[in-house]
Amino acid sequence: MKKFIVIMLLIAAPASAEKLSLDAVSSYFNAMTSAEAAFIQNSDDGNQSSGRMYIKRPGRIRFEYDPPNLALVVVGGGQVAVFDPKANSEPTRFPLNQTPLSLVLERNVDLARRDMVVAHTSDGPRTLITLQDPDRPEYGFIQLVFTDNPVQLHQWIVDDNSGSKTQIVLGDWTQGHKMPSILFNIQAEMQRRAN
Template sequence: MTNFRLLAAALLLTFASSLPAAAQKLPLNELSRYLNSFQTASGAFTQVNDDGTISEGRILIKRPGRVRFEYKPPEDMLVVADGDTVGIIDGKSNEGPQGYPLNQTPLSIILARNVDFSRARMVTDHSSDGTTTTVRAQDPKNPDYGSIDLVFTSNPTELRQWVINDSGGSRTTVILGDLTTGVSISNDNFVILGIGTGSRPER
């Protein structure tokens, strides 16, 4: 476990050292504008789990409400949000796919049709370390669902990582590679088999 935590720390340090020089804190309206500027995106991701283990894979985003995390071996896992449900398909489990309401997860904040960080009680922290701007956001009506820390760089504005702080106190960090936006992504990528949700119509 110690080795995994050392790897995680080294990975985060590498991410920080690759960022550009000091920059001013990005305003909330600019961060909202950036997230609303694209509907689709794809790219690589590295995930640092709460126990320090590290996973890698590819992410597909199709707003509103859809995201797909494809994990590389040795992981045998797929996580898909179809607009209403987050399905977790673990190939090593005998229990079958597990489903959770998307609107009860902090990820729904950035998958919304219209992201608006100016909403009352949505943003609980907005800070800069001189290199990145970090926003902590939550569902204003249901703060008990957890929060998400979004880390942005500037020139141009880009989302570089997020941290999910769930209601149970665990933290999952997703470090993004360069996202390609405006790509064509079929809705077939967001069908959750075995839960009975199916694909959702465009909204």
């Protein structure tokens, strides 16, 4: 009888999830044309911010922060612009290819063929993939955390190689709706703020 109960418990227990393949994750990004999600950002210093993220692939992403933060990050045209509402100056700008985020905003993401995956593990229900540009390791790395069924990006952690880490947790995903390109136009945002 004990043996029967053990067998029934094993049959009834959910199978542990296998980690997602690199091809499955690449396909997930390549199928994404546009997406919107709520985010919560946690910094090493204990600060927490929230807001909405907008993605229009390839190469464009926007982070609108909720009050009291009111910061804005716009990625478009190969540039990253960080708008600080407390400063009366132009945004801080730098090339997208100097950030680990560029690896998932590429036109054709193919993680299995690029020499950028430095770790690929699973902690049960989640798959964790750590990416670093081998040509620019000094720019840090990004760890992506995915859930399965359906495949979805749940969070990422950026390490800028200076000892600072930022975690973004995503929720309330919607995908595939039309999104105006002006959301990702840095010059247009600068003009709007100047008026």
